[in-house]
Amino acid sequence: MDYALILTQIAAEVQPLVGKGRVAEYIPPLASVRADRFGMALRTVDGAQYATGDADERFSIQSIAKVFALTLAMRLEGDGIWNRVGREPSGSAFNSLVQLEVERGIPRNPFINAGALVVLDAILNHGDDLLLPFIREAAGNESISYDLEVAEGERRTGHRNRAMAHFLKSFGNLQNDAGRVLDAYFRLCSIAMSCSELARAFSYLAGGGGSIATARQAKRVNAVMLTCGVYDEAGDYAYRVGLPAKSGVGGGVVAVMPGKFTAAVWSPGLSEKGNSLAGTMALELLTTKTAISIF
Numbered sequence: 001m002d003y004a005l006i007l008t009q010i011a012a013e014v015q016p017l018v019g020k021g022r023v024a025e026y027i028p029p030l031a032s033v034r035a036d037r038f039g040m041a042l043r044t045v046d047g048a049q050y051a052t053g054d055a056d057e058r059f060s061i062q063s064i065a066k067v068f069a070l071t072l073a074m075r076l077e078g079d080g081i082w083n084r085v086g087r088e089p090s091g092s093a094f095n096s097l098v099q100l101e102v103e104r105g106i107p108r109n110p111f112i113n114a115g116a117l118v119v120l121d122a123i124l125n126h127g128d129d130l131l132l133p134f135i136r137e138a139a140g141n142e143s144i145s146y147d148l149e150v151a152e153g154e155r156r157t158g159h160r161n162r163a164m165a166h167f168l169k170s171f172g173n174l175q176n177d178a179g180r181v182l183d184a185y186f187r188l189c190s191i192a193m194s195c196s197e198l199a200r201a202f203s204y205l206a207g208g209g210g211s212i213a214t215a216r217q218a219k220r221v222n223a224v225m226l227t228c229g230v231y232d233e234a235g236d237y238a239y240r241v242g243l244p245a246k247s248g249v250g251g252g253v254v255a256v257m258p259g260k261f262t263a264a265v266w267s268p269g270l271s272e273k274g275n276s277l278a279g280t281m282a283l284e285l286l287t288t289k290t291a292i293s294i295f
C-alpha cells in the first residue's frame, strides 16, 4: 500500500473543504486558529509513519484526550469503571445536562463531558497528575503538555461543565471534590499535540494494546470510539469512514484501523455536529482509497 501517495492525493482532494465550516469560538486561543489549516499523519502497526500538510503543528486536541483518560481508568479500575458510566451513544450534545438528570447521574458514555468527569474522578482516586505522564508514555514523548492559555480559557468559560460536575456530585457519582475534578478536566481539554504525535500515541489501539493496555482493553476502547467517539455523528462516521474514531472541537480526529494503522487528521473548520469537515472527508477518502475499514 502506497500510503505516502494516498496521503498526498487526500490532501489535494480535501482542499475545497479546507477553511469551510466554523472554528470553535468559545475561547480566544481556539477562535484565533486559522481555519485554512490541514494536516494528516498515518502510522502503520510496524511503525512506518507518513505525513502531509500541517501534520507537525500542535493544536488543541480537546476531547480526543478523553480516550487516554478512559484507557488509564480501565488500567486502574478494570471493569469497575462501567458501574459509574455507560457505553451507549448519547444521541444528544456532548455537554447536555438534560440527559444526566433523566438518567440519574450515570453519564451515557465516557466521551461526553459528564462521562469524562466521572472517568477523571476515578483516576484521581489513584493519585494526582497521573494523566499527563500516561499520555507521554503512550506518545513516547516527554514534551507533550498542557496549553496553559487554553486551560485558562476552559476554566474561565466552563460554567456548564461546572454545573455538570456538581450535578454528578448531587447524584453521588463524583467522589472527589468537584473543583479538583474540574481542574483535571480543564487541563485534559488543553493538551496540545500534532497529527504525527497523535498517530503515534494512538498506535496502542491499532496494535493490540502494546505496553499501554491489554488487548481486551484496546478492543473495548475501540468499540466505545466506534459508537460514541464523534459526538452525535457516529452513524454517519461508521457509514462514511468505517473506523473507530475520536474527534475534538479543536478540529482534530484520530481513527484506528486495528491490526493495520492509526490516522490522525486536523483541520479546524467544524461541521454542524462539531467534527472537522475536511478531517472527516480525509478519513472517508482514506478508507475508500485503501479499501480498508473494519467492515
Ligand code: GLN
Residues within 6 Å of the ligand: 061, 062, 063, 064, 094, 095, 113, 154, 161, 189, 247, 248, 249, 250
Ligand atoms: N473543552 C470543551 C468542553 O468541555 C469541548 C470539548 C470537546 O472537544 N468536545 O466543553
